[in-house]
Ligand code: HDD
């Protein structure tokens with residue numbers, strides 16, 4: 191059952207990143223869209239994510255629940271040392287979710303729309319930024335669990351070059367995912383062109399910031415290069431991601447949307463695999479070199495079993511419906 | 525403000541906020557389903573408009589309910605890490621099941637909101653019912669988790685370690701059923717009266733009578749039935765508390781001295797320092813009867829409980845008075861309404877009754893919040909009753925007060941926006957009624 195739970199945890203994180211990421215990305219793209227095109231972007235986006243955005247959001251909750259039920263030590267360590275970025279991310283989640291709904295369900299469409307838009311756009315940026323910061327801090331060994339002053343215990347663990355670079359990288363990846371996704375959703379040729387441009391832009395940004403991450407890792411003394419290049423799986427994942435980049439650009443120029451989506455998803459998955467595989471099963475690394483590993487911190491066996499069954503039976507119930515939902519709303523578009 | 529107090533206040537604020545949205549999110553789908561059913565059966569377009577108007581409300585509240593719930597699942601760790609470290613594996617099962625229930629709810633809501641004219645009409649109706657059923661299941665599950673804090677089960681503490689963990693026994697603890705029953709009824713009562721009240725207001729303004737009259741009737745029917753059942757379920761809860769948590773019961777009643785044939789105290793001003801109550805009304809023997817079903821029995825007072833295990837008496841007592849007071853008022857209102865209904869006259873003829881319903885808009889929610897204050901504050905100083913103290917669970921991070929201010933500001937602004945949105949929604953009813961239904965998904 192340990193295996194089932196860890197797989198679900200990885201799956202939930204991955205899906206939140208891919209689906210939720212595309213969802214955040216839609217707002218990020220809006221941020222980088224000139225104001226005269228914004229309303230068009232917005233309506234394509236609403237069509238694309240409206241019916242499913244609530245379901246995307248669920249992956250975050252699943253992740254959290256798995257963490258606090260099965261890995262309480264990890265959940266509470268993160269909650270204590272990353273309190274500040276978690277709280278900021280939460281503010282982002284609240285602002286985004288509510289603004290999104292408000293702007294579509296406000297019965298009167300007037301200047302208030304502008305307010306909702308602003309909130310939506312900025313929180314779409316902040317949330318993945320801090321998600322990335324949190325992810326970066328957890329693995330990078332910057333958290334100091336022996337610190338006795340406020341700044342080193344609660345601030346420098348996440349406020350460092352590496353974590354922030356990972357945060358920006360996350361933002362770029364989200365934007366990229368969304369652009370790719372939206373290419374396939376737009377019906378007008380001009381829109382399609384715009385999203386292709388955006389995808390190119392975001393892709394370049396992601397590659398550049400990706401390099402920045404390596405630089406930041408050097409500065410902060412995070413052994414990122416050795417994680418990525420010393421290990422066969424990590425290395426091959428990186429190679430696959432880079433190779434598929436060429437293919438991706440080719441497809442982008444050709445405008446093949448379906449394959450593009452799969453490929454973009456594949457790339458992001460590979461990136462996640464690379465960084466997480468290198469130190470699996472350790473989840474949190476502290477400054478003094480100690481770690482919290484998934485295997486060692488897992489909850490007692492009865493808890494793991496009941497959680498495992500809940501997850502398995504839950505997915506049995508959920509997946510067919512979710513599939514049907516996607517199918518139904520894809521179908522009616524055509 | 526000290527950090528411990530700030531953490532408690534932030535928790536209370538977040539929960540107090542979430543619970544309102546959660547209740548609306550879990551109850552409104554049932555109202556919708558009834559009106560939707562009537563539409564399918566009678567083909568009367570008005571019912572369709574009602575369903576659509578309500579469904580927009582549900583979408584707004586669903587989203588706020590979901591984000592405030594997400595907040596909570598983080599806050600449990602952000603504010604109470606020591607608690608979660610031990611409790612997570614024990615009481616986590618209902619939360620994981622709630623995840624499933626909520627997922628189903630989200631999917632069903634997707635079908636419902638976007639499925640008009642696209643799905644088979646009965647399948648479409650059924651997705652609405654699923655939204656309600658899974659919402660209700662979420663509510664019951666979370667309350668089971670809270671009940672575990674009141675009545676811990678499914679583990680042993682040996683030398684400070686939590687062992688022999690059994691999540692299923694923890695979920696089906698002694699308090700889950702009474703609490704879940706009372707909570708579900710409360711959700712229907714509070715939301716029912718609030719919705720009925722809003723439509724009553726519109727009837728009084730003489731607007732679109734047909735629409736508001738039909739809507740009023742649906743909501744009022746739910747409200748009235750549940751309000752009448754509420755005291756029955758409350759009595760079961762009180763007996764349960766008397767057995768399980770004598771300190772809480774004593775605080776609810778500001779019952780300082782252990783006594784046979786204990787009187788029921790109504791109102792009164794509590795003096796916590798002197799441990800006495802002034803100016804209350806006492807009904808002889810009634811407390812013994814309510815707590816143990818026998819006018820003569822002995823009811824434990826706070827004098828039998830170590831002082832460092834006393835909950836805050838005044839808050840618990842006042843909150844209990846407010847809940848029971850409002851509960852009784854709502855019972856009266858319900859009976860009056862039922863009598864009027866039997867006379868079979870148009871409601872508009874009873875302006876005063878409609879006005880009473882308008883006054884009752886916030887009452888259910890006030891009672892609901894008060895009830896939670898009774899349960900949560902009455903459990904103090906324990907976070908896990910008898911096992912772990914709240915102050916030992918709080919986060920070591922200083923400066924929680926700032927986080928409390930920040931989140932208070934956010935919640936305050938969210939509330940303002942939601943009220944503003946609902947106000948605009950109601951103002952749009954004339955357009956709905958004239959058949960120029962604006963599409964919820966505005967395509968520009
Ligand atoms: C519309 C709301 C509402 C109304 C009218 C009432 N209650 Fe209530 N009450 C709640 C809403 C509520 C609640 C918010 O839902 C609580 C908090 C925890 C729970 O399970 O339900 C609650 C808790 C609660 C408890 C504590 C349970 C515990 O700690 O385990 C008792 C003893 C009562 N109630 C008793 C009553 C009585 C005797 C009422 C008579 C009229 C009454 N309630 C009306």
Ligand code: HEM
Nearest residue numbers: 532535536539540543666667669670896900901904907914
């Ligand atoms: C499953 C449900 C719930 C859980 C797991 C839960 C958990 C907690 C926790 C961990 C605390 C902090 C410790 C404490 O001060 O008691 C708390 C406090 C509190 N909660 Fe709950 N709670 C739940 C339901 C609710 C609800 C629905 C309300 C509604 C208003 C509520 C109101 C409060 C209040 C008022 C406090 C502060 C108590 C004080 O200041 O003394 N709780 N709860």
Ligand code: HEM
Nearest residue numbers: 251546549550586589590593594596597626659662663666
């Ligand atoms: C007794 C109090 C509570 C009740 C009755 C309740 C009920 C509900 C309901 C009905 C929903 C669905 C939202 C909707 O339909 O609008 C919901 C959502 C949610 N609630 Fe609560 N809730 C309570 C307390 C809590 C607590 C203490 C937590 C924190 C751990 C929590 C976490 C969540 C989460 C994460 C969601 C969003 C999605 C999900 O269910 O996973 N709730 N709640």
